[in-house]
Amino acid sequence: MNHDDNEEETTMTDTSTLTRSLRACGSATVLAAALAAGPALAANNNDSGDSAQSPHLAVTESDFDKTPQGKQIERYHLTNRNGMSVDIITFGARVQAIHMPDKNGKVADIALGFNNVKDYIDHKSTYFGATIGRYGNRIANGKFKLDGKTYHLPKNNGPNTLHGGTEGFDQKVWAASPIDTGNTVGVELTHFSPDGTMGFPGNLAVTVRYTLDNDNDLRIHYSAVSDKDTVINLTNHTYFNLAGAGSGTVLDQVAMINADQFTPINDTLIPTGKLESVSGTPLDFTTPKPIGQDIHADNQQLKYAEPKQGGYDFNWVLNSDGDLHKLAVRVTDPKSGRTVEMYTSEPGVQFYTSNFLDGSFKGTNGKTLGHWGGFTLEAQHYPDSPNQPNFPSTELKAGQKYTQTTVYKFLPE
Template identity: 45%
Template sequence: MVIKESAVLSIKGEKVGMLDGEDVFHYTLDNGKMQVEMTNYGGIISRIIVPDNNGKLENVVLALEEIPDYFTKNGPYLGAAVGRYANRIGKGSFTLDGETFHTTKNNGENTLHGGAKGFGAKVWKPEIYKNENAVGVKMTYLSVDGEEGFPGNLETTLWMELTADNKLKLRFESTTDKPTVVNLTNHSYFNLSGISGDVRDHQLQIFADAITPTGPGQIPTGEVKRVAGTPFDFQTPKNLGAQLDALGEGFDHNYVTKRANSSELIKIAIVKHPESGRVMEVFSTAPGVQLYTSNHMRDFEGAEGKVYHPHWALCLEPEAWPDSPNKPNFPSTNLFPGEKYDHEIVYEFGVEK
């Protein structure tokens, strides 16, 4: 099936397999300048193909060769939509409205990215669409009451679209029939070099003056700590390799982009690869963004015969602050019947000459 919007914007989809009795599709979105590939399995972005400053098109996200490979090989959440709760919930439990809930512990004593089988491992119901300036896929998933220990039937819609002006836009919208907690994001691993090596040569700026420090199990202590004068400081553009050396380890930290929840879409980060000239700007409505430098990626066999290693990509996961259900001073992730969870993310691509 092919849909065309003018002579430039197009989307095509093909069935590539089945899982749990549901059809799985591979979609290619094209605006004449860049392409985005995705699937309704896990809401996964499988490739983002953009030009460098010489017009050379290359994929800039870590990927597996074929969509069915993600069914069994995607332990790192490559490109996935993660939920019900992205990042960590300490000790796999939280209390809401006087009732304590126990979620699946899949990261030591903690819950990570929604449990053993979160949103990134589910088949979503897809529907392709077009409008004047974009083509995309609308995906829906019903997370039933008690799934991975979370309360309430949570209905989620995810819009994933490519615009004519090189923006990849994602929007999550959720409603529930019982009080619950929600935190949804995308977990793409970016390497603007075309994945020719590690990302130490990338330049990174994050518009955040603080992080939420962590203790054992990478669970936040509850503090909000300013980054000025530390290796965590990306308020001005910094070479990622130099900051990794200064830190002495990899990054896996939540940056505070807002002090409170709001619907305002703000620029939260800029990533540049000086050699290729590729630039990515990231926007979000969430109060935080997790910087992760693929610290545990070891000898991982990816697409095109490439083998991924530590620091071969960086993740910028816009989301609520980790373990918010257990931290009353953090912006709330509670969702109640009659309310709507709404999170928008925009990745904008370009080049610098």
């Protein structure tokens, strides 16, 4: 991972973008707070950096598809000198594809996705590649209390609210513009979520920046500001299969999760509120092991996550302490040599093994996407934090800035 990061790029809100969104809705209170918050990110669009110093970095824009209502969806194609490319689409501000060479130079798409908007809508419960919000993961019983008031959310996962409700950020069309700093290329996406959307309080302006460099770092920087106290927990829901999307299961791929503890769940996948050690359990990935090594173990937690065959769908409490220079997760495909490493400012990661993909549909390359056909690394605060006083807070005060940065580094370079 590149350790020469400008701290502003990883911690500060792109204030100009947020204030544009808020100005459009006339939210003067938050606008004033955002303007007072400080300078924008260093990596501004159309930066004057010398692209000749970073050969083959490029970002191109093209039409992807249209929504059923006729709204145009754009695709941004990011490339670097190593033969790696990333496609971002404005529907759901999502990763549509990641093409990556293996140790022999053979390129494959290692992210699960679709070639059209209809499939993303028809199979929206997969959340392939999407930006998740307002609240990633589950909120128990579709409600939480904030400032003495109880807020009710639509339930879309049994008795609970999942990934922002019935129509989260994954189903929205985001505004977008390209980024080219000379050392990185990418896309900035923005969305305005009105007060009361899916039951959440506050007019919320959100910016997500994807950038790619020649070190194969795909950086996702999130920022947001609200004009009311609210809760927020943004994440990305890309499914990886390092052997290539549709190339069978990920059970032979080897994972290391830098976490000594996890948040155990009940039968509706809501945390109990405790932190438990992974030691002696199938959830212990402190030493690298194949994902499938213990997935069939006789363990109640695995059965909660996937009642029929067992599976992973848990929040691990990371040891990396929000330090972007400390490795949080590493997964390797021994056959291809492809590896993804995750670094994040977030305290947790949801490692999910696509337990509910059933092989009933196909992805971008026409291959079937089956059970255990991918894994997610969702950097996040813990599930149900608004209802769990002992968990790190997900409350965002009016006028304050929310920021989060997660980096996926891909090998071989």
